[in-house]
Amino acid sequence: MTTWLPDIAGRSGPKYKLIADAIGEAIAAGDLTERDRLPPQRNLAFDIGVSLNTVSRAYADAIERGFLYGEVGRGTYVRAGGPLAETDSRAVGLTRPVDGPIDFALNLPAISPAADELAATLADLAGSPRLSGFLDYQPDGDLKDHAKAGAAWLGRLGPGARPEQMVLTNGAQHGVMAAMMATTRPGDVLLTEPMTYAPAKAMARHLGLKLHAVAMDGFGLMPEALDDACRMTAGRTLYCLPTLHTPTTATMPEARRREIAAVARRHDLTIIEDDVFGFLPVERPLPLAGFAPERSIFVTSVSKSMAPGLRIGYVHAPERLQRAIRGAVAMSCWMPPPLMAEIASRWITDGTAERLNDGQRAEAKARLEIAARLLGPDRFEGQPLGFNIWLPLPAPLRADAFRAEAARRGVKVLTGETFAVDQADVPHGVRLCLSYETSRERVSQGLRIVAALLDEAGASDAMVV
Numbered sequence: 001m002t003t004w005l006p007d008i009a010g011r012s013g014p015k016y017k018l019i020a021d022a023i024g025e026a027i028a029a030g031d032l033t034e035r036d037r038l039p040p041q042r043n044l045a046f047d048i049g050v051s052l053n054t055v056s057r058a059y060a061d062a063i064e065r066g067f068l069y070g071e072v073g074r075g076t077y078v079r080a081g082g083p084l085a086e087t088d089s090r091a092v093g094l095t096r097p098v099d100g101p102i103d104f105a106l107n108l109p110a111i112s113p114a115a116d117e118l119a120a121t122l123a124d125l126a127g128s129p130r131l132s133g134f135l136d137y138q139p140d141g142d143l144k145d146h147a148k149a150g151a152a153w154l155g156r157l158g159p160g161a162r163p164e165q166m167v168l169t170n171g172a173q174h175g176v177m178a179a180m181m182a183t184t185r186p187g188d189v190l191l192t193e194p195m196t197y198a199p200a201k202a203m204a205r206h207l208g209l210k211l212h213a214v215a216m217d218g219f220g221l222m223p224e225a226l227d228d229a230c231r232m233t234a235g236r237t238l239y240c241l242p243t244l245h246t247p248t249t250a251t252m253p254e255a256r257r258r259e260i261a262a263v264a265r266r267h268d269l270t271i272i273e274d275d276v277f278g279f280l281p282v283e284r285p286l287p288l289a290g291f292a293p294e295r296s297i298f299v300t301s302v303s304k305s306m307a308p309g310l311r312i313g314y315v316h317a318p319e320r321l322q323r324a325i326r327g328a329v330a331m332s333c334w335m336p337p338p339l340m341a342e343i344a345s346r347w348i349t350d351g352t353a354e355r356l357n358d359g360q361r362a363e364a365k366a367r368l369e370i371a372a373r374l375l376g377p378d379r380f381e382g383q384p385l386g387f388n389i390w391l392p393l394p395a396p397l398r399a400d401a402f403r404a405e406a407a408r409r410g411v412k413v414l415t416g417e418t419f420a421v422d423q424a425d426v427p428h429g430v431r432l433c434l435s436y437e438t439s440r441e442r443v444s445q446g447l448r449i450v451a452a453l454l455d456e457a458g459a460s461d462a463m464v465v
């Protein structure tokens with residue numbers, strides 16, 4: 001760890017900015033060099049006589065400006081290659097706020113050392129004899145070793161992922177769309193949970209599908225409700241989120257998965273299982289696809305475990321659906337960029353993916369612990385390793401009024417309306433995504449505002465109109 005300390009005496013301006021500036025200057029002067037570890041925030045705060053909050057903001061600002069990166073649970077380091085120019089920093093998407101409104105609306109992974117891993121991988125790739133091949137259309141679909149790496153990544157969730165059953169996509173959203181295109185025709189009914197991933201609703205409507213909500217409880221879709229829906233409608237495709245459901249985070253236990261698989265078999269349903277968050281929990285049940293492999297299209301991506309900008313998704317589907325799914329991918333984009341698939345494959349193979357995933361888990365856990373402490377564990381629904389929590393609002397609180405009041409106080413949240421399939425039946429609740437914000441300090445700040453809102457709620461007419 002470096003013994004360097006910022007000297008901000010005699011400078012004017014917000015202290016956190018002065019500290020972040022000093023970090024940038026020390027890197028430029030060579031006093032701090034690549035991979036130097038900065039002092040823990042608490043120590044630095046003590047040593048230079050500022051508050052912990054100021055140091056947290058300074059480090060977040062320095063991360064935002066590309067001077068540093070934070071390895072969750074392992075400290076804050078000087079970024080390889082030195083500070084990024086302002087424009088570079090925008091180009092790599094490090095534009096998350098370090099001040100202003102606190103954003104609990106966006107469901108993105110926490111800032112991680114992925115950019116540094118990328119720098120090293122790109123340097124390595126520059127000398128690869130395969131490089132020119134990544135610039136061509138791949139006539140036979142995905143490269144075999146990319147499908148193999150994807151199958152290995154899925155294999156962590158249970159047995160049975162086979163490279164020849166893998167289709168690569170431009171992220172899970174594209175995977176879900178390809179699966180919908182492969183299994184439905186305009187006018188068909190698509191069965192879903194009553195609240196679901198908003199783009200899935202939009203895609204289904206665009207494909208001319210009629211969404212039909214199937215009731216769920218705290219353990220996910222209810223088998224009897226699914227059975228009824230299959231009898232009452234002509235729906236023969238189900239899109240669902242059995243692990244870390246959006247937005248409630250409900251995770252279906254194994255026994256329920258068996259029952260859902262049995263209902264699906266009885267009615268010859270095809271299941272599109274969106275498992276995009278499924279790489280976060282250390283322990284989780286086998287995917288639904290493990291209980292009904294002959295009828296399940298399993299969709300995931302590297303977005304939540306590694307980095308969303310890679311835009312690589314993995315779809316695992318039974319033999320008989322392969323052709324239609326490949327056709328949908330070919331029709332919509334021909335193929336995902338092989339270069340991006342190569343990066344994801346290398347990370348899966350060399351252990352980087354696992355490390356980045358661990359980092360996301362650790363950060364999600366830490367932020368959920370903050371939520372439990374500041375809101376009280378009984379006020380929200382949230383699995384220990386998800387990025388978001390769901391806050392049901394007790395009557396007479398109204399979600400839209402709650403959101404407006406939260407926004408007025410500087411916290412952005414989304415309400416059930418965004419996710420509800422049936423707009424006449426919207427649960428009163430809000431989703432808070434805790435992973436997007438740059439620092440735990442800002443997460444705490446936002447949660448304190450939400451806690452105060454809940455405490456005042458009974459007495460405030462503003463939130464019940």
Ligand SMILES: Cc1ncc(COP(=O)(O)O)c(C=O)c1O
Nearest residue numbers: 171172173197246276301303308
């Ligand atoms: C439930 C769900 N499915 C799919 C996706 C899309 O993921 P990707 O970035 O891989 O397209 C998201 C992204 O937030 C999501 O929340």
